[in-house]
Amino acid sequence: MSALLDQFIEEASDLLEAAGAALLVLERNPSDERAINDLFRSVHTLKGTSALFEFPELTKLVHAGEDLLDCVREGSVPVSGELVDLQLEVLDVLRGWVDYVRAQGGLPNDAASSSRELIARLGAMKITGRPTELPASPQAGVAPEVIGDWIETVSERERMTAFRAALDDGLTVAAIVYKPDTDCYFRGEDPLLTWRGVPDLLALLIGTVGPEPALIDFDPYVCRLQFHALSTAPKAELEHLFRYVSDQVRIAEIPPERLAVPVGVDGTDPQSAAFADECAAWVGAGRLPELRERALTLLASIDSTRRSASALRWLIAVIESAGDHADWLRELVGAVGGNTPAAFEEADVAVVPGSELVDRVVEEQRRILALPADDTVVLAGRIASVGKSLANIAAAQQAFAAARILEGATAAALQSNDARPLLDALHACFDIVSRLAGGAAAEDVPVSRAQPISADGHDLRQTRMLKVDQAKVDRLMSLIGELVVAKNALPFLARRAEAVYGSREMSREIGQRYSVIDRLAQEMQEAIMEVRLLPVSEVFARFPRLIRDISRKLDKQIELVLEGEETQADKNIIELLGDPLIHIVRNAADHGIESPQARIAKGKPAHGTIRLRAMQEGDLVVIEVSDDGRGVDTKRVLAKAVERGLINPEDAERMTAAEAANLIFHPGLSTADVVSDLSGRGVGMDVVQTSIRDAGGSVSVSSQLDVGTKVRLALPLSMAVVRVMTIETAGALYGVPIDMIAETVRIDSSAIREIKQAEAFLLRDTIVPLVRLRKLLRLPSRYEEREAVLVLRTAAGLVGMIVDRFDEHMDIILKPLEGILVGLKGFSGTALLGDGRVLMVLDVRELL
Amino acid sequence: MPLELRDDEASLVGSCTADEALEFSDWLANSAQPKVDLAACTHLHAALLQTLLAYKPAITARPADPFLARWISPLL
Structure with a gap:
């Protein structure tokens, strides 16, 4: 796959996401200009970039979507739930296609048919959105700009040729307005080449659109030309000729009288005024040859640049041409006298667009x-x-x-x-x-020539981000990790220099170098960590859509409030948060928030609120999901837990409300009896808890009946570096994550009490069960006078683990087990030490 | 070579495509009193036309091509 395509896929995904977000804002506030502009920009950019590739179905669909949005922007189609539904569906389909392109390099086979179907629905929405604007006059249906003021700027001679062709030869005169897209050159279009092929071209006006840019900003590849033309070729032939650029071209047949417009310097003279007065009646009386003679005489004597002179020339032309056109003649006679022909009067004072x-x-x-x-x-x-x-x-x-x-x-x-x-x-x-x-x-603002300007005129430089494949960042990260490890070899070397070679000075010098490298390595590590930091908004972004869909489906009114979206955490953490959060938010929307009727009956506002709040607490990122719904019915949870034998009735009696609420994390306990389409698909809160715990985080819930529920997730900011305590057992080094360790103690073997086969010891008046690491790892047993005990925090309380020897604390980069080691139970990963040894990191939870 | 650039005069020869537009506009931007010879030009890409319209160089020779002579030349 080409780099360009890769870039397109990345960009398209971002654009689709931005469009989706803007669409939701727009639904809530249809007059939000920023949202509609954002939406427009995203869709427009997507259309432009997609045209670089052979995805005609995709480009067409985006184009149809943009078309409808255009009507929304103009206000001719209102923003409705149905419209947003349809546009979201389009975005979903597009997203699916982009994913498909990513995987397969092309569009799926059914792309053409689904594109057609969606385009038809978009078109229908566009028409039904504005039923009042249906054609009322024969000319309606033609965009007003096709037959417009520009016709009068076509030279009189050219217009007269067209006029004669229409009246004398019975040809139709077509007006063609061609406004090429600004990015059309990039699609290989050459408007001039197209014009070259237009048959019977009678007039071609070439102008530039919009304010003239300063020369310093001039970009030859941003098309600013626009064309107005007259041709006597049949409309169908012209339409065929312009078929490749049909969206940029409007063609309409002009009624001949629309060509016969006198133009010139205003103002009148006595002769012309007299002519208009005297001859007004001649038209009705059929004295046309006389009128023509009189007109020719007058024309010879007045300034030919006057409008009255132009009116005379048209008068003569109309008289000379075939057919009876008394109305036009009367208008023109009046125009000679200085009247503006009624049909062509301009009511509004146009203000010239400036630059x-x-x-x-x-x-x-x-x-x-x-x-x-x-x-x-x-x-x-x-x-x-x-x-x-x-x-x-x-x-x-x-x-x-x-x-x-x-x-x-x-x-x-x-x-x-x-x-x-x-x-x-x-x-x-x-x-x-x-x-x-x-x-x-x-x-005063300096303008630089090199300013890159995108097709729609936005400064690209400000928004330019470097998009890097995650694998590259990960590789950099693991290289830095290895550097940290390699650096750790220096203290060993320093010790050897002194112990083996007896050079204390050398040892000190190595030590000094080590401290410099150590500082640099740490800075590098921090820098790469920062690269991997993502704002939680990445996860939050999907919730407005989710809540919208759920509330429409369940007929509930739910408002979503997002707070602290800028809070950052490591990419892995952010990615890991996604699924659990969706589950929690779905639960809140599905089971938490009541129906509007039920809420009003309880004296709450009809619409419920779900609040997602992110914040940083020390080296933890905390996410709270709270709702003002019905809360967890702890009595029912307890009853169910007892019924299913998860806890015994006595324990249930003693449990506090908070403890009872946290029972919802127990596997096999669902808070709702109904299994709805939205949640309860067999994924319970226990899965949430497991995945958060696996990442070294914790989940808790607090709830008050009929007031609401708050679920709190706390996760480490970064998973990459783990602080471990190293221990030695049977000649091998193991690591235990430091946050698992409550304390380390040494106890006399006499203090160990044997309770049946199990061992335990007394730690400050508490009985702590003991396990031996050698036994857990099936290594030969060894008993000593004084045993080294790691006191570990586990879900079931404190547990003592006897090891051979404690070693030092160490920051390590944990690498997951790979290859055939993946299935190995009891280890969460490995790390390389400075002296080249491998440290196995114990997964204590699994081991016990 | 459709685009022949000299110190202060350029000749557009034959069918000139969009590829020439950037070089041509750079040349126009950097010439004090640019002159352009269109005599042998048989087609002008729209991008080149808008470049000519923007910089308005002096035209030393008008195009012989009928289409250019009729519709484009009067604009320059």
Whole structure:
């Protein structure tokens, strides 16, 4: 598998997780902009990266999901439980596929069919989410931007060619809007090559999208082009041509009258006004040849850049073309007189979208206009040039309404020989003053060329993390472990230097070197430990989803509160926490939290709360799961324990509530009678206890009836380094984890009492049973005058273990038993010592 | 070689692909008064077009290719 694919799998898993989390936030608060943006970004990035590989089903599904999210963002589809359900299902399927890719290198065989099915459901959700927006006019269903203001910026000549083709030759004119994705170059798309193939291209406008970036930020591979075009090719043919980029292209047929729009400098003159007045009635009277003659005469005498001149040209074109179009003619006659054709009137004042560059240019133009001018010729020149630049900027930013306003204002300013109308229009069309105030501070920020910018414009550098295969970290860790062990050989060497070679000085020098290496090794060990630290949020992250699913399934209202998610612990500990926590949280949701009705009857709020709290206590990480549910019914637990013969009735009488509550960890005791779909699948709390204990942790529970239950897990921060006490027995070294040892004592053999076959001794008025390690390990027995006894803490109380000799304390890196040794009972692992000997670490619990 | 870069003049020759865009934009960014010769260019990838639009170099020779001459050349 390629490194790129590996990276994709890692990234996709993270993105899916982030998307899932954001989706849940969104469900609770549909207006949370950050959540929807997070969600969008995750899905969008996933779509982009997946396209690098041959996973079309995956890319399509992500795309369909993104599409629906787009509607959510626009507000046309509401966030509903069903929508979140569907999106979560999509995420689950995607996660499954990513896992499959990880294992098999490709998508599962049924990917195509499940992708199709989900895409259909996403599409249905999109439509049923907005039933009110169904087509009302024949043009509806076409995205408004296809037939929009841009058509008027197509040159009159080109529009007229299209117009004539439509009326005289009966062709349809198609409007094509092609907005390539910003990352389309990476998919090997070349929009210009596509355009090359478009037949009967009558007009092609090429513009750039969004604010102009400073040249220093210019990235040739972020596509910023967009295209608007007219063609007389059949729509079906065009759709076929653009089939590979169909999601980026909109094609619609234009009604011919939409092309016949007079454009030009506003303002009127007496001749044109007279023409409009006199000829208004000619259209109805059928005096078209006369109208044409009159129009041609007028056209020759007025400024051809005027809008009225343009209206005249269109008038002539309409008269000359086939068919009867009285309505259009009437509109155009009015337009010659200075009316804006009603159908094309712009109601809203468009504000030109700004950018740093636009702002700078506009500000400069404003400065020029505000300069004092004594000479009217100079002023007129300025107004004309500024007006033209501003209109161009507006048009370049696709703000055509603003462009027209600016053109009109320029004409008015020229007529009155006063810059004020243009200045007013400038302020109306460019939201410049407020932005400049904010922009001044931003200019101080240095911009570096090398800034890596991802496709959606986010700075990658800040979020860049080094992703390392865990195996590499583990290898580094074991190498450091070996270094620690190798380092431990130096004190032996120092002793030998003195004892064997009689060089005290040499011995001291080795000692000094040792202390330096020792310090470095310790720092390295701490550093690698830190690398392995993960926040508990890694485990907590799955619970919002879990709680959501459970509450929907059981019809309960449950709120989940997470606290201390930033608390860190070793990766192994974090991973180990997952399953036990799921079990505990499920128990709390399933058996703990009551139904809303039952809660209200008890005088509690309808929604229950489950709280997951993590914190660090010394070198332990503590996780508490508490709920405000019905609590553990200790009486019932006790009754059941007695019934099943787990404890005898007398003990039950004496037990405190806390002790009784902790009975739920006993194997074969389930707190609920019902076995639901959620918990009670044969995995009891005893499994939780076992796995936590195996990691050197402890579990306890406290509960109050009808108030709630709190389960507390305490685990070591790190499992990697174990502090052991070494002991010698029958010539071999063994290690015992120091936290098992209560104390070490030496007792006279006379103090050992024999009770039947068992031995015991008295330790401060308590009888402590004795075992002999030699016997446990089936080694030849040996009895001495004074026996060395390790007093061990066990589940059943203190136990004394007789060993041959105590040795020193030692930090070791415990390695689990491997190969054929795996089945060996009584040992939890091995460690290598400085002098090359192997230390076997005893698993006391198993041994006893 | 579709991209011929000299001190202050570049020639785009034949069909120019996206691969050339980075080198070309670097050249444009580092030339004081860049001039570009498009006479022998038969196709321009969109990435190169947007690079030209961004840096607006002087065009010393217009493309002969009909598509480029009709639709692209007026923009430059």
